[in-house]
Amino acid sequence: MVCTFVLFWLCWWRFTGVFGESLSVTEGDSVLLQNNVATIHEDDDILWNFGAENSLIAQINSPNQFFPDERFRDRLKLDRQTGSLIITNITTQHTGRYKLEINGKKQSTKTFSVSVFAHLPIPKITRDFSQNSSSSYCSLLCSVVNVGHVTLSWYKGNSLLSSISVSDLSISLSLPLEVEYQDKNSYSCVINNPIRNQTTHLNITQLCQTHLDQGPPLVYIVLLSAAGSLLIVAAVLMYCICKKLTKTVQTQEEDITDSALCKPTTGKAKSKSNAVYENVPKK
Numbered sequence: 638m639v640c641t642f643v644l645f646w647l648c649w650w651r652f653t654g655v656f657g658e659s660l661s662v663t664e665g666d667s668v669l670l671q672n673n674v675a676t677i678h679e680d681d682d683i684l685w686n687f688g689a690e691n692s693l694i695a696q697i698n699s700p701n702q703f704f705p706d707e708r709f710r711d712r713l714k715l716d717r718q719t720g721s722l723i724i725t726n727i728t729t730q731h732t733g734r735y736k737l738e739i740n741g742k743k744q745s746t747k748t749f750s751v752s753v754f755a756h757l758p759i760p761k762i763t764r765d766f767s768q769n770s771s772s773s774y775c776s777l778l779c780s781v782v783n784v785g786h787v788t789l790s791w792y793k794g795n796s797l798l799s800s801i802s803v804s805d806l807s808i809s810l811s812l813p814l815e816v817e818y819q820d821k822n823s824y825s826c827v828i829n830n831p832i833r834n835q836t837t838h839l840n841i842t843q844l845c846q847t848h849l850d851q852g853p854p855l856v857y858i859v860l861l862s863a864a865g866s867l868l869i870v871a872a873v874l875m876y877c878i879c880k881k882l883t884k885t886v887q888t889q890e891e892d893i894t895d896s897a898l899c900k901p902t903t904g905k906a907k908s909k910s911n912a913v914y915e916n917v918p919k920k
C-alpha cells in the first residue's frame with residue numbers, strides 16, 4: 638500500500654512536477670521545446686529562461702522578439718503562434734533547464750530538462766604490442782579519444798565481456814582484450830551514451846595474423862630502399878647538370894651561369910669567368 642503510493646507519487650513527480658519534460662538529444666540537432674500548457678493570445682508576454690540562474694534567452698513582447706543571450710546567438714526561433722522555442726544546431730553547452738513563462742490573462746509555466754550528448758566517435762581496435770606476446774594469444778585494445786559520459790564495452794557475440802565508463806568530459810579511453818589466434822567467435826567493441834551507440838567489429842585474421850608482426854620492419858626496408866634510390870637518382874641528375882653547365886661555360890662566353898653548387902672546373906672556363914667579373918663596374 639505504502640509502496641504503491643510512493644511509486645505513484647514518484648511517477649507523478651517525474652512526469653508533471655519538478656523536472657518537467659526531459660529531452661535527450663545529440664549535438665547538432667534541432668530541438669523543439671513545445672508549449673502545450675496554454676494557448677497564446679495576441680498580447681501575451683512570452684518568456685524563455687535558461688539555466689540554474691534562470692537567465693532570459695528569448696522573449697516575445699508583442700509585437701517584438703528579443704534574443705538577449707549571446708550563448709544562443711543565431712540558434713533560437715520563437716513561434717509567435719504557439720510560443721514554442723526551437724533551438725537549432727544545439728551544442729553540449731546548451732544542456733540544462735529551460736523554462737517557459739506565459740504572462741497574459743493568466744500565468745502559465747512549463748520547464749524542460751534538456752541533455753545534449755556529443756557525437757560518438759567510432760571505436761578503433763588496434764593490436765597491443767606493449768603486452769608480452771605469447772604464441773597462442775593476441776592482445777588487442779579498443780580505444781576512443783575525447784569522450785565524455787560514455788561507456789566502452791567488449792562483446793563476444795551478444796554477451797558483455799568487459800566495460801569501462803567515464804563521466805568526465807573529453808578524456809581518452811581504452812579497453813584491452815585477449816583472444817586466441819584461432820578464435821572463431823565474433824567480437825565487437827561498442828561505445829554508447831544514454832541515447833546512441835557505435836560498434837566496431839573485430840577481425841582477428843586481419844589484426845592478429847603473425848606476418849603482420851613483421852610488418853613494421855618490412856615497411857622500413859621498403860622506405861629505406863625508396864629513399865636510397867631517390868638519393869642515387871638525385872646524384873646522377875646533379876652530375877649531369879654539372880657537366881652540362883661546365884660545357885655551357887666553355888662554349889658560350891656571354892652566357893655564364895654562376896652556380897654555387899657547381900662551378901666550372903677547367904682552367905679555361907675559370908679565367909673566362911673571372912674576366913666577366915672584372916668587367917662589372919665596382920661601386
Ligand SMILES: *[C@@H]1O[C@H](CO)[C@@H](O)[C@H](O)[C@H]1NC(C)=O
Pocket residue numbers: 665726728
Ligand atoms: C553548429 O555549431 C558548431 C559549433 O558552434 C559550428 O561549428 C557549426 O558550423 C554549426 N553548424 C551549422 C550548420 O550552423
Ligand SMILES: *[C@@H]1O[C@H](CO)[C@@H](O)[C@H](O)[C@H]1NC(C)=O
Pocket residue numbers: 767768769
Ligand atoms: C612481461 O613479462 C615479464 C616477465 O615475464 C613481466 O615482468 C612483465 O610485467 C610482463 N609485462 C606485461 C606488460 O605483461
Ligand SMILES: *[C@@H]1O[C@H](CO)[C@@H](O)[C@H](O)[C@H]1NC(C)=O
Pocket residue numbers: 827829833834835
Ligand atoms: C545500439 O543501438 C541500436 C539502435 O540504434 C540498438 O538496437 C542496439 O541494441 C544498440 N546496441 C547496444 C550494444 O547498445
Ligand SMILES: *[C@@H]1O[C@H](CO)[C@@H](O)[C@H](O)[C@H]1NC(C)=O
Pocket residue numbers: 840841842843
Ligand atoms: C578480415 O580480414 C581479412 C584480411 O584483411 C579479410 O580477407 C576478411 O574478409 C576480413 N573478414 C571480415 C569478416 O571482414
